[in-house]
Amino acid sequence: MNNKLTEIRKQLQVDGYKLTPQREATLKILLENHEHLSAEDIYMLVKDKAPDIGIATVYRTLELLSELRIVHKLNFGDGVARYEITDNKEEHHHHHLVCLECGKLEEFEDDLLEDMEKKIQATKNFQIVDHRLSFFGYCQECKDRPRSDRPKAKIE
Amino acid sequence: MNNKLTEIRKQLQVDGYKLTPQREATLKILLENHEHLSAEDIYMLVKDKAPDIGIATVYRTLELLSELRIVHKLNFGDGVARYEITDNKEEHHHHHLVCLECGKLEEFEDDLLEDMEKKIQATKNFQIVDHRLSFFGYCQECKDRPRSDRPKAKIE
DNA sequence: CTTATTGCAAAAGTTTTGCACTATA
DNA sequence: TATAGTGCAAAACTTTTGCAATAAG
Numbered sequence: 012m013n014n015k016l017t018e019i020r021k022q023l024q025v026d027g028y029k030l031t032p033q034r035e036a037t038l039k040i041l042l043e044n045h046e047h048l049s050a051e052d053i054y055m056l057v058k059d060k061a062p063d064i065g066i067a068t069v070y071r072t073l074e075l076l077s078e079l080r081i082v083h084k085l086n087f088g089d090g091v092a093r094y095e096i097t098d099n100k101e102e103h104h105h106h107h108l109v110c111l112e113c114g115k116l117e118e119f120e121d122d123l124l125e126d127m128e129k130k131i132q133a134t135k136n137f138q139i140v141d142h143r144l145s146f147f148g149y150c151q152e153c154k155d156r157p158r159s160d161r162p163k164a165k166i167e
Numbered sequence: 168m169n170n171k172l173t174e175i176r177k178q179l180q181v182d183g184y185k186l187t188p189q190r191e192a193t194l195k196i197l198l199e200n201h202e203h204l205s206a207e208d209i210y211m212l213v214k215d216k217a218p219d220i221g222i223a224t225v226y227r228t229l230e231l232l233s234e235l236r237i238v239h240k241l242n243f244g245d246g247v248a249r250y251e252i253t254d255n256k257e258e259h260h261h262h263h264l265v266c267l268e269c270g271k272l273e274e275f276e277d278d279l280l281e282d283m284e285k286k287i288q289a290t291k292n293f294q295i296v297d298h299r300l301s302f303f304g305y306c307q308e309c310k311d312r313p314r315s316d317r318p319k320a321k322i323e
Numbered sequence: 324c325t326t327a328t329t330g331c332a333a334a335a336g337t338t339t340t341g342c343a344c345t346a347t348a
Numbered sequence: 349t350a351t352a353g354t355g356c357a358a359a360a361c362t363t364t365t366g367c368a369a370t371a372a373g
Contacts, residue, residue, distance in 0.1 A: 028328095029326095029327060029328065029371085030372075030373090031327090031329080031372070050362080064329085064330085065331065067329080067330065067331080068328080068329055070363060071329085071364090074364095083303070084244060086244040088242035088248065090337080090338075091361090091362070092362085108293050117293070119287065121286075123282065126279070127277060127279050130277075131264065131302060135264065135273065136307045137266075137273065137304055137310075138305045139264075139302050139303070139304035140303050140304040142300065143299075143301050143303070144298065144300045145299050145300075146287060146293070146295050147298065148293055148296045148297070149293070150292075150293055151293065154292075154294050184352085184353095185346085185347050185348070185351095186348090187346080189353085190353090205337090207337085219354095219355080220354085221354070221356065223340085223356080224354055226337095227353080227354085230339095246336070246363075247336090247337070324373100326371100326373095327371090327372080329368105330367105330368100330369090330370095331366105331368100333365085335362105335363085335365085336361100336363085337361085337362085338361080338362100339358105339361090340358085340360085342355105342356095344353105344356105345353080345355095346352090346353080346354090347350105347352075
């Protein structure tokens with residue numbers, strides 16, 4: 012856990028970047044919070060520890076870390092980019108079921124994509140870092156509910 | 168091809184939406200351009216045919232068509248949402264490879280998800296209508312390019 | 324010391340919204 | 349004619365950038 016921080020610290024040094032307290036604070040937040048955080052989320056969390064940081068610095072740090080492939084920038088299509096430390100192996104098997112009726116989000120685990128990834132890496136010469144899989148449909152409750160009672164969905 | 172327009176026209180009517188010239192013009196553009204178009208792109212193209220349309224109407228039409236699942240809203244992470252007509256047949260086996268370095272989008276076909284869908288429908292009691300699958304990683308060129316030559320991010 | 328990095332505020336860019344007007348069913 | 353839909357302009361957001369001040373190596 013702390014190894015990871017040391018490792019990244021070294022990587023930054025090797026690449027000639029300075030180790031500022033702001034960068035370190037941001038990294039710690041990312042290491043402590045493995046969910047997908049928006050820049051705003053990260054800004055708030057970092058602010059607790061380093062109240063003087065500006066959001067521009069957070070964005071610049073995240074961009075740098077993306078370039079170095081230390082974090083992965085994700086997009087769920089809600090107009091906000093989200094970030095997470097790269098390397099989360101478990102995260103890879105975690106997919107979404109989105110109900111088109113009520114918008115509810117379920118999650119499920121499956122490693123079936125491993126095969127497809129291997130196939131792509133071999134066939135397409137494309138190095139995969141992450142993936143996002145969502146299924147859209149109707150959850151149990153909505154499936155069985157009469158149409159008139161249905162809430163208007165807000166798709167993606 | 169024109170069938171498709173008639174079909175969608177009917178679908179709108181059935182759902183109680185009005186068939187305005189603006190909506191029709193937007194639909195035609197979407198049917199003629201199967202690439203992933205941004206709202207701005209669509210606005211420009213529609214403007215050629217119906218110069219008085221406003222971009223707000225384009226956004227509202229696209230949102231409506233998304234809800235009706237006539238178009239897919241896609242996000243490649245460059246800050247602009249893109250739209251494409253849903254094609255119920257091939258679309259289902261059509262996935263995306265997004266390069267995190269240069270933003271390039273490749274597509275590939277695979278029907279491996281059929282199995283997963285069956286599994287989910289059985290296990291989760293969730294009725295699947297559609298899915299979206301994107302892989303994020305590095306394309307051949309970016310993978311092999313030395314760091315120093317890399318285009319300054321614009322990462323995903 | 325030198326130069327990368329920062330914070331602030333302003334700018335940029337996309338998408339949404341309020342409102343009075345218009346046109347479809 | 350009733351009401352859904354539209355255009356315009358302003359607002360709301362997220363993200364980027366210019367610049368003078370600061371701090372890391």
